[in-house]
Amino acid sequence: MTDWSTLTDACGSAEHVPGLLDRFEADPSGVWSELMDHLCPQLDTAFTASFAALPRLAEIANSGSPETLGSVLLAAGAIAACSPGRAEPGSPLTVFADPIAVLHELTDRRLSQTAEAEEYVNLLQALLSFEGVEIWDRSLDGLQAGEYEVDCPDCGVNMFVVIGQDESFCCTDDYALQEVQKSPLYPARVQELAGLPKRLFTRTSADGQEGLAHGVRYLFGRAACPDCGTDFSVAERVVAGWIP
Helix, strand or coil, rough: CCCCHEEEEEEECCCCCHHHHHHHHHCHHHHHHHHHHCCCCHCCCHHHHHHHHHHHHHHHHHCCCHHHHHHHHHHHHHHHCCCCCCCCCCCCCHHCHHHHHHHHHHHHHHHHCCCHHHHHHHHHHHHHHCCCCCCCHCHHHHHHCCEEECCCCCCCCCEEECCCCCCEEEEEECCCCEEEEEEEEEEEHHHHCCHHHHHHHHHHHHCCCHHHHHHHHHCCCCCCCCCCCEEEHHHHHHHHHHCC
16 A cells, blocks of 8 residues: 655655546546646656556556546656666566556557557657657657757757658758758668667558658668768767767
């Protein structure tokens, strides 16, 4: 039995969290923002009460309606993404392995039933969070937005990497406001994909998310800095932006 009085959330004592979870169960979409304000503000900070809420969130997800399932999975995914140590012994993902497994299974199933690209990407990130995959569980939304900001590994200039259906390119100026000098992106060949990139491409393709599958190839492809001409891996520069 969880002693919530010994745990904390963003506002201090977590004694009120069981009641908040009750209200969330009754109205996931309506209470989602309030729940996140307490358990995962800005979707990037979690507390002892946040992880302790995972078993209850798994129960809510398992017994809830299809209409509210997405809100529950995204809440749990945001919390899981904040787990320190991820798969290390004693980490929240290890301590709460059973509810995490339930949440992972439900997310996996929901993905195949989701047509809208933004919701799909958010669920895909949640799935990776439950698996302990770091960085990519928070940075795939650029595929849906069609843009990443990275810096050149040589000259350090800030660049926009634009992944579109009609044109994909790299530039150093705001392409939305003016004509800019562009350098092309070169997508990875399907047969060259391996590991997580291959899995992402295969999964998005199988789920009918052709636009995202197209983007995966460019995300794990290469480009050249428009200023100095340095060749670089797009994915490596995205990862570099997450490492302090």
